[in-house]
Amino acid sequence: MPFGRGFFLALAKSDYLNNHVTRWGFVRRATKKFMPGEATDDAMRACADLAADGRGTLFTRLGEAITQTAEATAVRDHYLQLFDEIKRRGLPGHVSVKPTQLGLDVDVALCESYTMELAAKAEATGSFLWIDMEDSSYVDRTLALYRKVKEAHPASGVAMQAYLFRTPKDVADLLPVKPVIRLVKGAYAEPPHVAYPRKADTDRAYFDISDAMLRSAREGGCLPVFGTHDVPLVSRIVARAKELGVAPGQYEVHMLYGIKDADQRRLRREGETVKTLVSYGSAWFKWYMRRLAERPANVGFVIRSMIG
Numbered sequence: 001m002p003f004g005r006g007f008f009l010a011l012a013k014s015d016y017l018n019n020h021v022t023r024w025g026f027v028r029r030a031t032k033k034f035m036p037g038e039a040t041d042d043a044m045r046a047c048a049d050l051a052a053d054g055r056g057t058l059f060t061r062l063g064e065a066i067t068q069t070a071e072a073t074a075v076r077d078h079y080l081q082l083f084d085e086i087k088r089r090g091l092p093g094h095v096s097v098k099p100t101q102l103g104l105d106v107d108v109a110l111c112e113s114y115t116m117e118l119a120a121k122a123e124a125t126g127s128f129l130w131i132d133m134e135d136s137s138y139v140d141r142t143l144a145l146y147r148k149v150k151e152a153h154p155a156s157g158v159a160m161q162a163y164l165f166r167t168p169k170d171v172a173d174l175l176p177v178k179p180v181i182r183l184v185k186g187a188y189a190e191p192p193h194v195a196y197p198r199k200a201d202t203d204r205a206y207f208d209i210s211d212a213m214l215r216s217a218r219e220g221g222c223l224p225v226f227g228t229h230d231v232p233l234v235s236r237i238v239a240r241a242k243e244l245g246v247a248p249g250q251y252e253v254h255m256l257y258g259i260k261d262a263d264q265r266r267l268r269r270e271g272e273t274v275k276t277l278v279s280y281g282s283a284w285f286k287w288y289m290r291r292l293a294e295r296p297a298n299v300g301f302v303i304r305s306m307i308g
């Protein structure tokens with residue numbers, strides 16, 4: 001298939017396209033399905049709408065690795081203000097950030113101190129800080145960062161990827177710190193010695209890891225968060241939670257804005273804790289290519305936006 005997962009993940013690495021495609025109106029229109037708008041205010045409005053039907057929001061301003069410390073400082077400043085704004089508006093909003101946006105590639109100590117500052121701010125404003133997981137070259141550094149942040153600021157969580165062979169052990173090693181873990185399948189192009197090339201294997205691994213997380217939750221250990229749109233998998237996990245005696249408030253389901261929205265609302269009605277990740281900002285190209293890679297049929301939205 002010409003438009004397969006690998007095709008879009010390869011495009012996601014192109015800085016040239018990143019700098020040009022974002023100016024094309026028809027692609028901008030196509031992204032509307034996945035983001036309410038580029039401005040912070042657009043994301044705030046989406047958060048208020050989601051709150052009206054009982055869903056929390058995770059805010060994430062799009063962007064990838066930065067190369068100058070001043071850029072990391074700007075990211076930190078943006079989120080510090082955002083926490084204040086979330087509190088001022090009384091919204092149920094949390095923040096999700098990529099360590100490379102806070103300078104992980106440039107200056108580890110700076111990244112750590114900025115992440116700590118954001119976690120402290122999250123705590124002070126009654127919010128929560130999520131640390132995203134990027135490609136496999138960042139896993140050790142991201143988990144080390146999370147351990148430090150979690151020790152100082154309990155209102156913090158980290159994403160972990162079921163497609164990586166190492167993740168069951170990483171999760172087991174982290175459980176003693178009572179982590180908050182968002183389990184996702186994994187969005188990056190990884191080599192076959194690092195991650196399952198076959199989706200069925202990732203799906204199986206996801207369920208097995210979710211089982212270990214739920215067992216830990218039952219003992220008062222981790223807070224499991226299931227970040228997936230795989231509705232049959234979510235149903236199996238919810239059933240497993242019931243079997244284990246883990247109540248809906250002891251785990252959460254998170255999905256992206258605009259994806260499986262009817263299921264998000266249904267799960268909420270059924271008493272599950274559901275949160276929606278809302279992306280905003282102008283640096284959406286690489287992120288959008290990963291969304292197309294997840295479901296190549298989404299390219300239809302781009303084509304319809306060209307002619308519509």
Ligand SMILES: Cc1cc2nc3c(=O)[nH]c(=O)nc-3n(C[C@H](O)[C@H](O)[C@H](O)COP(=O)(O)OP(=O)(O)OC[C@H]3O[C@@H](n4cnc5c(N)ncnc54)[C@H](O)[C@@H]3O)c2cc1C
Pocket residue numbers: 131132133134159161182184185186187188227228229230231254255256259260277290291292294295298
């Ligand atoms: C809240 C949240 C946070 C995330 N954070 C991270 C992170 O920190 N690091 C990371 O590597 N990945 C992250 N991801 C992305 C994740 O790794 C997967 O790439 C993504 O969720 C797609 O896999 P899936 O679990 O939805 O399952 P799949 O099996 O891929 O999809 C399940 C169903 O959802 C539909 N679907 C999936 N994606 C889309 C889409 N883009 N558009 C339309 N339908 C779709 C599919 O068609 C299918 O019906 C996050 C995802 C979520 C929901």
